[in-house]
Amino acid sequence: MVRLTIDGTACEAAEGALLIDALSAAGKMVPHLCHDDRLIPSGACRLCIVHVKGQTHPVASCSTEVAEGMVVQTRSDTLDALCRTNLELIAARYPRTAYAADPRHPFHRLLAKYDVPPGGKFEDGLFRDDSHPYLGVGMDRCVYCERCVRICEEVQGQFIWEMAGRGDATRVAISKGPTLLSAGCVSCGACVDTCPSGALFDKRIVSKPTAWTRTTCAYCGVGCQMDVGTANGRVVAVRPADQPVNRGHLCVKGRYAFEYNHASDRATQPMLRRDGRWQAVGWSEALDFTAAQLQAIIARYGSDAVGVLASSRATNEENYLAQKFARVVLGTHNVDCCARVCHTPSAKALKTMLGVGAATNSFDDIEQAHAFLICGANPTENHPVVGARIKQAVLKGARLVVIDPRRTELAALADVHLPVRMGCNVPLFNALAAAMIEEGRIDRAFLAERVSGFDTFAAHVAAFAPERMAEVCGVPADAIRAAARIYADSRPAMCFHGLGVTEHLQGSEGVMALINLALLTGNLGKPGSGINPLRGQNNVQGAAQMGCDPATLTGSQSISRAGPRFEQIWGHQLPTGRGLDVLEMMDAAKAGHLKALWVMGYDIYLSLANATATAAALAALDLVIVQDLFVNQTAEAFGTVFLPAASAFEKEGTFMNSDRRVQRVRAVVTPPGQARPDWWIIQALAARMGKPKGFEFETPQQIWDEVRSLWPDGAGLAYARLEREDLHWPCPAETHPGTAVLHRDRFFASKTAALVPVAYVPTSEQTSDAYPFLLTTGRGLHHFNAGTMSYRTPNAVLKPSDTLDMAPADAACHGLVEGDMVEVSSRYGAAILPLHISDAMQKGQLFCSFHRPDLLINRLTSAVRDRLVHAPEYKVTAVRVKKRDA
Template sequence: MMTDSQNQNTITIMADGNSYQTEPGESILNALERHGFHIPTLCYEEGLPIIGACRLCVVEISGARKLHPACSTPVADGMNIFTESEQVVEARREILKLLLANHDLRCLTCERNADCRLQDYCYRYKVEDTPYVGDTKNYPIDRSNPFFFRDYGKCIMCGKCVSICAEINGAYVYDFMDRGFDSKVTSAFDDELQNTTCTFCGMCVNVCPVGALVERSVEWRSRPWEVDKVLTTCPYCGVGCQMYLKVQDGEIVGVSRKKDSFTKGHLCGKGQFGWDFVHSKDRLTKPMIRKDGQLTEVSWDVAMEYISENLSRLYNESGSDAIAGLSSAKVTNEENYLFQKLLRTAFKTNHIDHCARLCHSSTVWGLATSFGSGAMTNSINELLETDCIVVIGSNTTEAHPVTGYRIKQANKMGKNLIVIDPRKIELTNYADEWLKLRPATNVALLNGIARVIYKEGLWDQEFVEARSEGFQDWIESIEGYTPERVQEITGVPKDKLIRTARLIGNSNKVTFVYAMGVTQYTQGTQNVLSIANLAILTGNVGRRGTGVNPLRGQNNVQGACDMGALPNYFPSYQPIEDPVARDKFKKVWGTVPEPKPGLTVTEIIEKAGTGDIRGLYIMGENPAVSDPDADEVERSLEETELLIVQDIFMTETAKLADVVLPATSFAETEGTFTNTERRVQRVRKAVEPPGQAKTDREILTLLANRLELNWNYNNDEEVMDEINKLAPFYGGITFARLENEGLQWPCYHTSHPGTEFLHKDQFSRGKGKFHPVKYIPPSEEPSKKYPLILNTGRWLYHFHTGTMSLRSQRLKWLRDEELAMVNPQVANELDIEDGDIVKIASRRGKVKSKVQVTDHVPQDMVFMTFHFPETLTNRLTTKAKDPICKIPELKSSAVRIEKE
């Protein structure tokens, strides 16, 4: 029996003689598809504006004088619908005949044969020919890029590529050109895509219903029935997009979207096209040991014996402090768990860390101290539910493109956008306010915004009084950050500061989004605390569409932290000094190390160079490129007595190793990744590994049993079963529950639904805590000898140290070298032109780079990525660290430019 509530929220319709319940205002198409109907459509795409152009979805409604498009007609109570009446079928057949009149009918050799909606519907409605005589459009096929080709002769003018490019990506590449028969969908001036704003995300290819847009990798090769699809998680950034790997004859031949995933099937260029590194000829295939200065191939048995004997020897000679390990943000949760377990049980060491130390260790400490949990508080799609988005220190559209799509979508929906960044980035084009602050002045700026909000009574007094502590001391600490003083420190005009504060204070829901432009400073922790202070002050924690949302850089950096690949935590952030936690792990593991926290990444590298760390095991990390002061890092690694590197390629770090072990890529393993919003998702094996490469789980298990630990994991699911018992946040996250979609931790038991947003009724620590923070200048400031500030970051088409993306031939086609960005005024003063080679020097080293002259960087800045080992940017960066979490100040180093 239906309740009163259900009666108010549902209506009854009839469809093809049966009764159905649906919601008022829902379209006929959506309502009936939820009930198992398949109404044909060529122009409709969920999430895009409805244009009703193809008219193929028409249905008959009792009492109506004409057919109605199901996509744009809302249901009404008592409506009687016929989806396949004689009139409807005849109309659809007529529409298909009209489409065929001008369509290229070489279906047998079309790349979309058997995967074409037009073909499907012609078969469904028995349309074998057309009585209409029309000219076939004869346009040259655009094959000018390696990603996909455009065949306008097959275009049916549905407009889906136009819509998704504008509404989701925001690139606005496509539009309709010309009129009548000559009309076609193309780019501005009919130009090649590489000369437009196209980001090669491939979303247009994924929505094209015919063969007008086709991925190049499947051209003349793979037909739908010849391809297996394996659902997995993207191996690049922390967004964690779901996708299908298309596999034929044991090889990946393409990627397709998963429409019903949390990212709605949207991908970026790296996810859609950057997978070919899996089959690179550069893959490691056999274990190697250094003999007489050369890495020489050996058997797995010899490699394992060598490692176990030498690590055991070093441990017996010098104790647990002589052994250290760097885990990986690239491998699965299960493999990270086993890595830290191996180090902590076999060698009793807590010298375990990974690259989160270099990107978000300040987040973990800062948010855990303020809120009780160091993770992203809310979910990516909640960006569409907020009123105001504050993006600070995040070039989101390049580093986390799909999250960038959501920010642009929200802005188009009328949500306010504030961008705080010294550089001109894509999001500044959308921003209601762009605060172009000086690098490393975030604390002063955020304190100044908070002071205005407090002084003007725009803060959430009820929330602060009920759910926070430390308020009075904090308020007193920000008193000196007047708009005038903040302008002097940051360079942000006081009027703009005040407008921004009012925009935040007057918004019901505010979401704070940040990344390494906040964390990678000696004041990184203070920056995070400042954001947390502002969120508590305005009551923007614990509700949908609010929150503090750090964007994690790599596919499993969140998971590596969760699994205890940290020097001071067991899995699930249980302190190693906690007696209860120690006892729990000891019962399962048999032993645990001493409660003293271990060394961090940079400290481990430093100690390896002095001989204090004698054995260093690195799994899936490339510190020779990613760590600051790279020349010193290389020296330290060369000096390490026993360096073991486990990876998929001969990285710059692996070249220095005594032992190199060939591991598998994401496409050759099973397990889980945890994305930036705490969503745990499956990774599935799609292809076999090359040569003798093994999964990281297999390698770690081999070594553990050489060390007589007697591990007997048969698969990754058994590892997750152990994680469920020991890590409370993952208590209810099982492979069976992850079969169809992910779960967000905390998820304490198998009936727990997961947690979309944190701190709903109270903070994890009880009450949120305000922390007084004081602005302190960066460790290095411009001088006469080094007059510019080096700022580092990412570029859309490459990733991290380039290990994977630089082995994707298509991504390399877009760019395969560093371009140091300098302001036109600096270029003019130094007589530098676009494309010139220059030498960039700091107090630590020099590199050569090609120059890009652009006003996207301020006059006192040089911007470089760290993707290209040939231009080792981290030769220039300082090792100065945040004193609390030990994160290096990678975003601010003093440099000079010398013309070659």
């Protein structure tokens, strides 16, 4: 800390801190226009000037660092006069009408404070843009602070805005294309968020917020913190919070795609299907019917004839109750969640090899990494805030290797892009390991102290030399070797992986092969390193961690070891039979063994692979209970009971993000109609089934306290701490600081971890004359999963449809042009969607997202599953394509 004096008062500030921040901490706010805490200081507006003893002229506090003994004066007649003069120059060509219409903008408040009227001498013909559904542009109100240019460059890294012209003719302009939409804007809203004058503005705010509430984003697993503005019982605005995960930034979904919460087709009443049609009923009737049906099925077929699917959209507290309900009320371990189909392979591999089935490092480590290995993930689209942080690190000099069949945005920035052939991750990862060992690019000290099984592993991967695997993987050997050198030599190196690794026949084994690379190079147990799955949904990590898994209890604890403690606290014996995962439930339903299914916040008909087989399974059930915000595809086609749930904006609790942070969720509005939080519904049904004991919580906090009593690694995560601290588990006590980096000194089971030789097992999904293309599926920037939320917002304007992405050479060969409607057929089904010709695609390989329910892309995907945990192989399907006749 350094000591300084501000207006006669002794103060302290961190060494290297900006003077403007020290002034703010001391309660001495100075005027400014060009300053934003998220940006590199520029000192351009000269409004934040102060006197510093020993300096001949006033200095800009936003670009001056504090120094020991500094003496600062913030107010004087000279400073006021200089500030007023600078404001007059800035305001000379600012429109009076804008000033009068909205006095709340920071620039307007400054004008009022210093009694400086706008000059009104603005130019005609300055850039305006009304094409974007969210962002409005009126450059007649621009004050040339350049914050929009800088934040697009320094935070998002999109470079949409630029300063064009020279001298007095300098103007803020779009860098490419005539409009924001055509220029590549990703609609993050950062430029609007930073603009002090209203030149850039949110078009969707029709009511001024009367209250703001801090909560956690309900889209991807990054866990961005945001402030939600409400008025008249509705969500009307969202702005980013300056918290460690997102650092004052949001993506297009988190910031703008909230209007689903008040959509006209929101389900607000319980319903029963009678005579083939939904009929609205009260809660008592719906609960009585559901309880009676479940009891009758259990009485006739046994407890294991019922399954429960919890939700990655729900809170930790609600997911905990869901699995407790399955085990205590129903008497079955048949409970799972959508983690099964995305990152259960990650959890399996990480827990098997390292002892904990979660990310090893924090997002805070991104800025400490010297290199990144991005495997089967597209962070700038699927986890945009983390993607932007990675992009910024690369722009500042970090090395980057991207392994992905497509040339993604990060692949275009990479030092090396390995466009691996779909289904060939394991031989490629083994080839990287072989190259590192052959060239001596391994951390021998780390291997000697922390790793076992090296000799056996080295002998195994010797057969996977890059020159041997090049043809198998579709990647040149010299590129494989170049990638190996970057990851091995640029330590610490941080590995992120996504569903392009896990959703394969060898998904779990693919993650194991990545862990091998980290063990070989010592990239574990230190900041800026590790193996880090990018979780897809807001609480998919939490849902699994709460015990929504047939083989583990809360805290990912084994039933055999932790079971007695759970039985003691719950006052109930655990089931003795083996539970089924979601894929096994579908098999059991089709075979007639599973009779009832309760599905919470999870549209399984739309989102499970091989939709035809899913439909056959759901149709065979006697009872399908759907609990959601909307009557989704599963409910519409197969539902027996519909229970309306509250959204994340309407309830209290916690989410768990990708890097193991537990963060608060807060209610900002009340649920519509008779919609209720999931935890309320679970408890009400437990009571109707005659087992209210253990389901009589009055608040989510009480539920969470029971979770902490059962989960040693979460015992320290009390609500009181979560209100003020940003904590990672493990956090075993309320005095513990949390654990941002795992495995610093030892792995959970022992001091050492073993390298695992992984054999290559090719998928059965191979091309043929009848099916000459390989299709992979994934998410896009503007929409999310089944489109349930995002397609009920103006994001549907930004991305109206899923498309089939094809390489230009393939399109030309088949006589196809941009926008053609094409029929894509696999061995399992067909889908019709528009064609997009993309340079990101390799010849012979295709991509499409799966967000539009009416397209039902999962009619195409196969029945192939991960060999260890049954995650479907969404990432490789052999298909053919033909143009649809008009």
